[in-house]
Amino acid sequence: MIASLYQQAEQLDAHDPLRDIKAQFALPDDMIYLDGNSLGPVTHAAKERAHEVVEQQWQTDLIKSWNQHNWIGLPQQVGAKIAPLIGAHPDEVIACDSISVNLYKLLYAALAIQTQRFNEQFEHLSMARRTRIVTQQGNFPTDGYIAQGVVEHYAQTLTLDYVAEDAIVESLGLDVAVLMLTHVNYKTGYMLDIAYITQQAHALGIVVIWDLAHTTGVIPIDCTLWNVDFAVGCGYKYLNGGPGAPAFVYAAARHHEQLKQPLSGWMGHAQPFAFTQEYIAGQGMLAFLCGTPAVISMSILDAALDVFSGVEMQDVRYKSAQLTRFCLLCMEAQGLLAELECISPDDSSVRGSQLAFTHTQAYAICQAMIEKGVVADFRAPNVLRLGFAPLYVSYHDIVRSVAVLTDIMQAQTYLDDVFQVKHAVT
Amino acid sequence: MIASLYQQAEQLDAHDPLRDIKAQFALPDDMIYLDGNSLGPVTHAAKERAHEVVEQQWQTDLIKSWNQHNWIGLPQQVGAKIAPLIGAHPDEVIACDSISVNLYKLLYAALAIQTQRFNEQFEHLSMARRTRIVTQQGNFPTDGYIAQGVVEHYAQTLTLDYVAEDAIVESLGLDVAVLMLTHVNYKTGYMLDIAYITQQAHALGIVVIWDLAHTTGVIPIDCTLWNVDFAVGCGYKYLNGGPGAPAFVYAAARHHEQLKQPLSGWMGHAQPFAFTQEYIAGQGMLAFLCGTPAVISMSILDAALDVFSGVEMQDVRYKSAQLTRFCLLCMEAQGLLAELECISPDDSSVRGSQLAFTHTQAYAICQAMIEKGVVADFRAPNVLRLGFAPLYVSYHDIVRSVAVLTDIMQAQTYLDDVFQVKHAVT
DSSP: OHHHHHHHHHHHHHTOTTGGGGGGBOOOTTOEEOOTTTSOOOBHHHHHHHHHIIIIIIIIIGGGHHHHTOGGGHHHHHHHHHGGGGTOOGGGEEEESOHHHHHHHHHHHHHHHHHHHHHHHTTTOOOOOOOEEEEETTOOHHHHHHHHHHHHHTGGGOEEEEEOGGGHHHHOOTTEEEEEEESBOTTTOBBOOHHHHHHHHHHTTOEEEEEOTTTTTTSOOOTTTTTOOEEEEOSSSTTOOOTTOOEEEEEOGGGGGGOOOSOOOGGGBSSGGGOOSSOOBOSGGGGGOOSOOOHHHHHHHHHHGGGGTTOOHHHHHHHHHHHHHHHHHHHHHTTOTTTSEEOSOSSGGGBOSEEEEEOTTHHHHHHHHHHTTEEOEEETTTEEEEEOOTTTOOHHHHHHHHHHHHHHHHHTGGGSHHHHOOOSOO | OHHHHHHHHHHHHHTOTTGGGGGGBOOOTTOEEOOTTTSOOOBHHHHHHHHHIIIIIIIIIGGGHHHHTOGGGHHHHHHHHHGGGGTOOGGGEEEESOHHHHHHHHHHHHHHHHHHHHHHHTTTOOOOOOOEEEEETTOOHHHHHHHHHHHHHTGGGOEEEEEOGGGHHHHOOTTEEEEEEESBOTTTOBBOOHHHHHHHHHHTTOEEEEEOTTTTTTSOOOTTTTTOOEEEEOSSSTTOOOTTOOEEEEEOGGGGGGOOOSOOOGGGBSSGGGOOSSOOBOSGGGGGOOSOOOHHHHHHHHHHGGGGTTOOHHHHHHHHHHHHHHHHHHHHHTTOTTTSEEOSOSSGGGBOSEEEEEOTTHHHHHHHHHHTTEEOEEETTTEEEEEOOTTTOOHHHHHHHHHHHHHHHHHTGGGSHHHHOOOSOO
């Protein structure tokens, strides 16, 4: 059985237009890395850049590098490289801070738009104030935590509602100010319909914020065509920018004239080096900058993004869907799906680039896989999560991973004490 | 004249207990670096660590590094290394985000303390609400910008007052909620008295936030003895953590039970990997964390801090004051102080580790110095700023810098067209 799966993989790999890209990554030998949705691996270009920014730019050119190596322009430069991956214009994306901090900015920016609309219309319409922020149940925790911080500050005037992922549109109404959603669920991989939900929300006057953490770099989206208001995304997952790489913010050009966010640090000032007393927000996306950019991390992300140069995101998405399908096919052929229950959608058109399985021993199974060179991921309390990055995961890798998993499940090696010890972080 | 100054320098260097530390820095040959107050140079240890974190931890150990190399504990580990430089306990300091973002957190934390006190006392005392945030005129712009963002959100209930640096205590009253000050003025080097001002503010029930950007690593302070409430500081100036290195936050242990800040991201959660829906702030300084830490930048800062191991901060301060005195002495001997007006305090006990001079051609003079291998700094509109980092600046460096400056001023080489062209950033 497994032999015929290897044969299928060989065929699929032979026809994969992305197969040569893996050579740009510095992956350890004999490791199959199915955790790029948690931390992407380093590319050779990123390594070179890390060396250059530390040993040449910082060491030798020191303070001059702000001009000479355009450190000051990195947030825009990185943003412009991310823009085509999400169907945005280069001047609609900027890299800065973390997703959490950026969501905070966007929630305030979205609320400011609603306040402005309210003030403009108040004398003409009997429109009640919008009092709700809506997000999905099971959203990545930090998204909700950040919204809780915002809501708390608005005391009695705002609430945060968590609604079921399959009932989002029904839950909306004229009382909703902001809809904040994650496109691909971090745990199940369930993928929402950005175009449809955005359209429905807009019909009710709602401003929508999309978290693209598990999307960018693996699933093409079209912020322009789909009329997206605001979005954030992650630099260290499928963009391979390194641990703790800066995140990014997208804001549609139509909102640029009225961008307003409270983290008004000097890098977002119209003239940061004029050192004037009064804050005046910079044009467009500049208004989202706050403190001094993390130059070294941002430089590495900048270089890492070059792996997408010349890559068609449609090819990436095609392979992403194929990889998850093929993985399920292999697991079924090996009889694994009875014991490992797949909680990701069956339909690959609503499935991100990952698969999740529940098992009471999920943590230990994950550890046993890692020990055999297949790096998977565990999410509390009982989820084994496999991420499929089409730029460096092959079909052959899938069969080998399934073969490893089959051995583990059949021999129950996960019951060994060594795999049962939990670490603080996984 | 200059020969005797070189002789004095030789004597001073011979008796300098810090003279051997310069070897730990990878400074370019023939460069005198007087801009460590803008961007500190790289140490050999930091270079090694950059290489290790990228090429070993990230490349080879990948996601496992969160445990294996304690990425998850870096914010505390770095904080604990900074603590002795500011007279704090290791669990009172944490590294994260930028100064701007951290000031935002602290302003809210300080306001939350005032709100709580107000609510507790309201029924017993006829205490009016505190309605003012006070800061100093000429504070570094981002500090004021951030406070402006906070004040704006409180609409009619809070104001931000800029008061003269020599009239801070007189400006305080029972209507002040928060006093936010920078210890050493970024431009003039004027240094405030933390102990005295904090005491006076506390007597009026005011919570005080100190910005230690131009202090930490060069001037020892004692947060514990001086009863400091909150502080922030910079990782990339005198701590040599690299461009855009994470900043740090200090909060006195007595405030830990009631820490509250609105950027409630998952890394500040009591159990970030439990993935629960409700935000519950972590213990103590953990509550200041927000998004995923910038691991690469933070690792480099961690290694850079080792240069302070075994260094007595009193020695650093002694040399810092000596360097500024000696520089002024040399400049006076060379007849430079008539043309270059020193706007730093005469008294070194209220002077940070820097000197500032005004001149209509300050920008071009700075460029001409850089061209001759002496890296100084320009601050708009007319300030030439020299920073003195005692760990790698020698007395000999001072004389040579003054000799270079003398040549430039006498020959008026700064009038050359090449030095007159301004860059966007300096």
